[in-house]
Amino acid sequence: MSNETVQDYVVAHGRAKSFYERFERKDELQHQTHFCPGCGHGTVHKMLARVIDELGIQDRTILVGPVGCGVFTYYYFDVGNISAAHGRAPAVATAVKRSRPGSIVIGYQGDGDLSAIGSAEILHAANRGEHVSLIFINNAVYSMTGGQAAPTTLLGQKTTTTPFGRSAANEGYPMHVCELLATLDAPVYIERVGLGDNRQAMQASRAIRRAIENQVNGLGFSLIEVLAPCPTIWKKTPVEAQRWVRDEMEKVYPLGVYCDRTKARMEAGLTQPAVAPTLDQLPGILGVAEADLPxxxxxxxxxxxxxxxxxxxxxxxxxxxxxxxxxxxxxxxxxxxxxxxxxxxxxxxxxxxxxxxxxxxxxxxxxxxxxxxxxxxxxxxxxxxxxxxxxxxxxxxxxxxxxxxxxxxxxxxxxxxxxxxxxxxxxxxxxxxxxxxxxxxxxxxxxxxxxxxxxxxxxxxxxxxxxxxxxxxxxxxxxxxxxxxxxxxxx
Amino acid sequence: MRKQLMKGNEAIVKSAILAGCRAFYGYPITPASEIAEAAALYMPQTGGVYVQAESEVASINMLYGAASAGVRAMTASSGPGISLMQEGISYMAGAELPCVIADIMRGGPGLGNIGAEQGDYHQVVKGGGHGNYRTIVLAPHSVQEMADLTSLAFDLADRYRNPVVVLADGFIGQMMEPVEFPQAATAPHLPPWAVAGTAASRRNLITSLELDFDRMEKLQLKLEAKYKAAAERETRAEEWQTADADIVLVGYGIMGRILKAVTTEARAAGLKVGVLRPITLYPFPEAALQRLAKTARLFAVVEMSNGQMVEDVKLALNGSRPVEFYSRVGGNVPSQAEVLKFVYELARREGLAKGAARPVAEEERMAHV
Structure with missing residues (x-):
């Protein structure tokens, strides 16, 4: 039906500038990522890198990586990189942003990392309204460790640690992170997006941009949950996996905006940071200046x-x-x-x-x-x-x-x-x-x-x-x- | 120079800020809470960050973040909280991140109690987290040392890119003594390896992950080399009347103070006693002990633990001299009189003394509270 060949397509999106040209921190196959074909991580990485390019924040960006399949953010992103312990990225990101308020701090976590072992850290970073942006990849399993159950695993879903399928009686119900965090007063923006089809992916890209933009604009906490396919662990082809996101995951995890206080926070205006005193003022402030002692x-x-x-x-x-x-x-x-x-x-x-x-x-x-x-x-x-x-x-x-x-x-x-x-x-x-x-x-x-x-x-x-x-x-x-x-x- | 009366816990914070510390992340716990309270008061006034974390797990990971960003940062806690921090301490050692942690020890395993004890020696000095790493450990015995060793701790943490623990007990934290501070404050500086959100630091990476076995081995050998260098350069101990001592008493922190009082009383009665007080618990003052072993008859370790530091004394002496041990635990402190009685018994056994020590009134074998 068509005479077009591959060469006839214009490459609309080349490699983002925020990616390394060659992945030299990787031991082998330095021209490609470690992600499996059809994995959601690769797609989100690409979206994130493009947003960093578009907003012109590459030098200011600090990526706080997780434990799990997303652990190697520093292989790919040519930005400041810090890898956190399992689940602790929100705590690490908190301190980085507080001490370097001019930087753009992006936390990147999977569902085992964020919703299980790091559930306290994410809850409190959100509740403090830390000025960070968090990307939360939800693929309903622990992938890096070989497919164990996560708090986000669907009811009935078989994993290596729920061999008979997740049962509510034994493992409880799938955890709804966006809905939980949206009950808090501090967050600025919380949205759940999916990679179930191209339309969903387009929205995911927009949402990620929004979360980073909020930080560039000096607003507070933003989190984007991405329902992402994991064909390897799910034992599906990439296409089947994508369809499973749309047909099964989305039913349990409805897409949409769960919290948006962007406008109100913009209108409230930004607070100016206090000016730090000079070094010679410190003994006086601390009450240890000799001159002040009797x-x-x-x-x-x-x-x-x-x-x-x-x-x-x-x-x-x-x-x-x-x-x-x-x-x-x-x-x-x-x-x-x-x-x-x-x-x-x-x-x-x-x-x-x-x-x-x-x-x-x-x-x-x-x-x-x-x-x-x-x-x-x-x-x-x-x-x-x-x-x-x-x-x-x-x-x-x-x-x-x-x-x-x-x-x-x-x-x-x-x-x-x-x-x-x-x-x-x-x-x-x-x-x-x-x-x-x-x-x-x-x-x-x-x-x-x-x-x-x-x-x-x-x-x-x-x-x-x-x-x-x-x-x-x-x-x-x-x-x-x-x-x-x-x-x-x-x- | 005029001194002022101050609690040890408060002196730590003031000294830290003067040493360039601009971030404190912590979680309240008796008997360390005054440190967080002072940090909450002074950090915001001095251009620093104070956050009360949701747990000690979060505190230490916030330290990880602050240190990664190149900021001198500290936290403070007591035994139960330090247990929770061990994961993060291991990560920081692995990622070669500096930080200062104050451990104001309390009593017992588990919830224990809030009395002063020295039971955290093993978890702090030997490293309670996973993997091959060490923390440098400083043990103040006065409020002045709380200030001075905190300042030193920040320098050592930066010099060796490693967590440093100021290990004190509830007494040293809670008591007030005259103290003086340097009048010139240290300016915060940005280390070249930090990830600071700048063009210059963009390619920097902070991680403790290394998949390649050979490179991981190399990293660990590098850590070992750092610890060896620290042992050569940073080991500190105070020797008190040891030159002619037959019996060398060994104790750190508040015990060092009590052992000095014991020595004075023993010397007045004609017993040649001296004190070796380790100031660095890691690196441990092995050389000083080995040197004293050439002149002293025996060593007596006194701790408020079930016998933790005594292991390091025995390792250092390697059987060359007898090592005796005395302790009280649970929040109790070996009193001057009961340690003296113990020393007399040893002296009699060795044929160094004939009489008996003055009797110990039951009230003198005192519990602290």
Whole structure:
């Protein structure tokens, strides 16, 4: 019927510029791909390369390849190539795009990769609205590994791991990725296309272009699912396989646009990235610029007096145990001492017990753990009974209570008990009991300059009302101890 | 120079940013969460990226992406999260990608607890992922070292194109000590091998896949050569009063601090004790141990694990000296007094001491919380 020969056809589409001229990263047959005849990957590769050419983004493009038959994207695409672990391409693509916002990041995944092992990564990349474009090849099987079942395998479809056909009872139902992702608020564009015939292929090409264009335009997440033939695993001829996509797969996976927020996002406009600070601004931003740090009051420290405070502070959570220790450590640092503060830490719950280890020393501190304190601040009786026997001989216990429990008294143990919580309550708030106890501690230890304590308090307590109360509380704690000394002398 | 009081976990982040780190991907877990919190606060202010990932699996793969794009990137976690990251760590080692991972160890296998332990030594130092690879492992024992070794970690990661782990325990992460930072920040730089979305980097490829057996063998030999070079150049340990020590105590992280206190008390009682504290756990300070074996009578390893680092000490000494072991686990810490008692028992056995150590009060054999 026709006299035309092959030579008479004009080659409308030559090799895309974004493909390597020769596939030198391939070991053999460098003039052709590794894909089987009739495979959907080759078709999609070609569509993708053409879009990269058309949009003029070859230099900017970074392809994040999968594990599976699509793993060798870097054999073919003359763009930046990163191969990800199985299923992790969306996580990898997330970070590439975030750090190189000027690049065009395209993830390429199969159905085992994306819908099974990588189901968490795709879901969350989509939900964060990452500014990446994802091509999702769905051929209803694991092809590279030899034809095992995928979440996308059709009911009744025989694979090497569903030898009797996929059953809903054993393997569940085919997973609808586009429909799932379309329930999220962030994605810009989600479409399912097919390679079942030429009309479908034309639409697939347009959809892929759209997904990449969205990224070029600075819009967010786009995903194109492509129903693709796999003649080899399906044990069909290329033509039969193509027909199976159209006749069988499409019934389970309807083609169409599942989400399109392109217009709304265009209208919303683009957010401008924040300008990064200069290097010399960084120490200031991080709060570690030396110029911003206080001078300290080391000069006010009594010279030659040995300092080796090994303090354990213990009480209930919420009593300000850790803050007491922190103010003490800050004051020690301000006075030029070596210090350490170590909290008991736990699930972030209130009303458990809490304690911390604090050391202040003229010499470098070896262990920050205080197993045998020379000063114990016990803010309740259980804390006293937990730690009192560990206090060194000659050490002190400061205890919140009317009287020090008689059975805890032992030779060589100095004790100072007072109703600190009640006293704090009289001062205005019982939560300042920790600072009243700190006042007594400072008076007993009598090493830290008052200026250092004041400086530490200013750094730690930002609320002026608390500041005022805490200052009074510390002063009251000092008085309490001094008064007890006078009582002892007069007695 | 003025120092400031800071938590170890916070010092890590500040040091990382000053070292040019501009990406943090992580997932919260006690006792490492302050690292993610500080990164969330400071990364956006300093031109960096912070993303809370959906899992540690995603975190480490985000690191893979950031590193591929040539950005200094880090994450932080604790044992259970590090287990999940092992896949990605293997991929990064295979693809020769640098990154820094902070592991703030907690207690027990499984969910365990949040007490401080040193049970991640095997999974981190020996490499918990698949295949022939190593991670360089740094073990800070103070807040200052949390800062300094984090900075070093980024340099080593870049120099060897390999993941580097800062392995600390809950104590080092949670405690506050005075710390100072360099005042000059390191500028981020783009490595020539990175895939950065530019014309110059277009032909670059990041992958750990190599189908050809010979080329895969060559790659692995190249990795081995890198690790050997690192062992020659980067091994670090602190020696403390070891010159005349009969008994050398070996411990890392918080144990190093406790062993110093033990040494002071033992020396006051006339026992010649010293401390070898590995700072790099991989490469392991084998040469330092072998040198000390010429003068010391015996080595005593103290760990908060069931005996993990002690294997490396034994390998290094290769039977030349006795190696003894003491540990507490589950969130408990060997106290100064109980380690001292252990050391005394060894000393008596060796005829080095006559008396007994001071008695240990039950309260001193303390659980941390």
């Amino acid at each position: 001078e300290g009051n080391a000069a006010a420290l009594v010279a030659d007096k040995p300092v080796d405070l090994q303090v354990r502070v213990a009480g209930f959570g919420g009593q300000g145990v850790l803050l007491l220790g922190e103010v003490l450590a800050e004051a020690g640092l301000d006075a030029g001492l070596d210090v350490s503060w170590l909290p008991s830490y736990g699930p972030e719950m209130r009303s458990g017990t809490s304690n911390c280890h604090v050391r202040l020393s003229r010499k470098p501190i070896d262990s920050p753990l205080v197993a045998a304190p020379n000063l114990l601040v016990a803010m309740n009786e259980p804390s006293l009974r937990k730690f009192d026997r560990a206090v060194r001989d000659g050490g002190w216990v400061i205890y919140d209570g009317d009287e020090f429990p008689a059975d805890c008294v032992r030779e060589g143990l100095h004790t100072f008990a007072a109703p600190f919580t009640r006293i704090a309550d009289e001062l205005g708030n019982k939560r300042a009991a920790n600072m009243v106890m700190l006042g007594s501690l400072l008076e007993i230890a009598s090493v830290l300059p008052e200026a250092s304590v004041a400086a530490a308090l200013h750094r730690m307590v930002k609320n002026p009302r608390w500041m005022e109360l805490d200052e009074r509380a510390i002063a009251r704690g000092r008085e309490l101890y001094r008064a007890s000394l006078k009582e002892m002398v007069s007695a």
